[in-house]
């Protein structure tokens with residue numbers, strides 16, 4: 483199992499692309515373990531997982547406008563199959579970490595069936611974490627558009643500091659995975675500069691500072707949607723891990 487997952491996790495750097503999974507399935511390596519896992523367990527295979535990064539009716543005007551702004555600058559494949567280049571890439575988002583690793587394939591029943599990604603475990607759209615992350619590989623930065631729902635209250639009318647930390651960890655962690663493959667957060671430093679009103683949409687921007695061996699250093703800032711107000715600043719350190727390490731816990 484660990485070896486099969488090893489192959490899956492090597493797809494991290496093609497995070498956001500179902501193409502990785504498709505090619506794994508159509509050109510399997512000699513031992514074919516992932517393909518046979520899927521074939522022998524048809525009831526746990528879903529080729530159409532929900533992508534939480536796509537717009538839903540709970541998104542407000544600001545969230546939609548920002549989404550359109552970045553989405554219109556994304557690489558895309560036209561109906562005619564032509565690849566269009568773009569500065570940005572929208573990263574799909576699923577409700578299990580393993581779905582990211584497998585390009586969306588549902589392996590949930592194989593490992594901890596009831597586990598769900600913290601930020602994607604509330605069914606009511608708009609109630610908690612609504613977000614979409616775009617990556618710009620050339621400039622080595624990511625941007626997340628985050629709409630904070632009413633279940634994230636901390637101080638009256640404002641977002642809980644732990645919820646803000648969760649989103650910073652999510653954006654910088656995703657950025658680190660895109661850049662370096664599987665990682666764990668080793669250190670997260672946060673300065674809260676001004677409260678984030680509940681229900682508002684903010685921008686979370688992360689940039690790669692440096693990579694030293696297994697260590698990936700990322701900086702992050704959270705601002706109002708127009709960029710005028712600084713809410714939070716953070717730095718984070720991620721350490722690359724092997725799959726064996728991940729499975730040991």
Ligand SMILES: CCCCC/C=C\C/C=C\C/C=C\C/C=C\CCCC(=O)SCCNC(=O)CCNC(=O)[C@H](O)C(C)(C)COP(=O)(O)OP(=O)(O)OC[C@H]1O[C@@H](n2cnc3c(N)ncnc32)[C@H](O)[C@@H]1OP(=O)(O)O
Nearest residue numbers: 579582583651652655656659664665666667668669697721
């Ligand atoms: C979770 C990722 C994998 C699964 C995700 C799957 C797909 C992801 C795809 C998309 C993203 C989806 C969601 C992402 C959302 C959020 C991401 C959340 C990530 C987390 O929420 S994750 C949970 C919290 N996280 C932990 O639960 C970590 C507990 N911890 C450990 O598991 C170990 O501690 C570990 C592995 C960190 C290191 O252990 P280790 O034995 O492998 O390595 P070692 O200790 O030798 O350190 C090597 C070098 O890092 C330096 N170093 C280490 N720690 C440091 C520190 N704190 N400050 C300064 N430097 C530090 C050393 O000084 C040395 O540096 P040098 O090489 O220069 O000497």
